[in-house]
Amino acid sequence: MAISPSEPLLTARELGEHLGLSPATILDRFERGELPGFRLFGRKGGPVRFRESEIDAALEGWRVGAAGRRPSAVA
Secondary structure: OOOOOOOOEEOHHHHHHHHOOOHHHHHHHHHOOOOOOEEHHHOOOOOEEEEHHHHHHHHHHHOOOOOOOOOOOOO
16 A cells, blocks of 8 residues: 555544544554554654554454454354
């Protein structure tokens, strides 16, 4: 997947609106390493931004029953 240098960067609020989640949940998932993103200026406490293409790719990987993934068996 090629990333366009002109792809707009999303804030946690904008991404939350897109996904139907709160900005706090977006940032929490980012801090846990569950959502791809980056800190501007590369320092702790710096503003966090997201690329929609990277989020979309992560979502596809989490799709239940996605190609190459089998749903877990229930005991």
